[in-house]
Structure formats: C-alpha cells, structure tokens
Amino acid sequence: MSTVLLIIQLIISLILTGLILVQRSEGGALGIGGGGGGMVSARGAATALSKITWALAIGFICTSI
Numbered sequence: 001m002s003t004v005l006l007i008i009q010l011i012i013s014l015i016l017t018g019l020i021l022v023q024r025s026e027g028g029a030l031g032i033g034g035g036g037g038g039m040v041s042a043r044g045a046a047t048a049l050s051k052i053t054w055a056l057a058i059g060f061i062c063t064s065i
Contacts, residue, residue: 009063016056023049 024046 005063009060012056012060012063016053016060019049019053019056023053
C-alpha cells in the first residue's frame with residue numbers, strides 16, 4: 001500500500017512541478033506559458049491552470065500525510 005502511495009505522490013509531484021513552470025509568473029521570471037492562443041483566452045487558461053495546480057497541491061499534501 002505504501003508503494004502505491006509513493007508512486008502516486010511521485011507522479012503528482014512531477015505534474016505539479018511542470019504546471020508551476022508553465023504558468024505565467026507575475027514578475028515574468030520563469031513563466032513560459034504565455035501566448036495562450038486558440039479558443040481559450042489567456043485569463044481563462046490562467047485560471048484553469050491555477051485550479052489544476054491547487055487540486056494537485058491538495059492531492060500532494062493528502063498523500064504526504
């Protein structure tokens with residue numbers, strides 16, 4: 001059981017790291033997710049990414065506990 005939780009936590013942490021690096025930062029440091037394009041506006045994509053990031057962060061904390 002602990003092995004399954006460890007694998008899930010590893011997958012969540014890798015996806016979470018990628019999402020954080022893709023997001024546009026307020027200061028313009030590491031955010032490479034600019035542009036947006038397509039049918040989703042930049043604001044809509046930012047809120048969707050932040051919601052997914054929060055959900056994964058909560059999942060990471062739950063698997064850590």
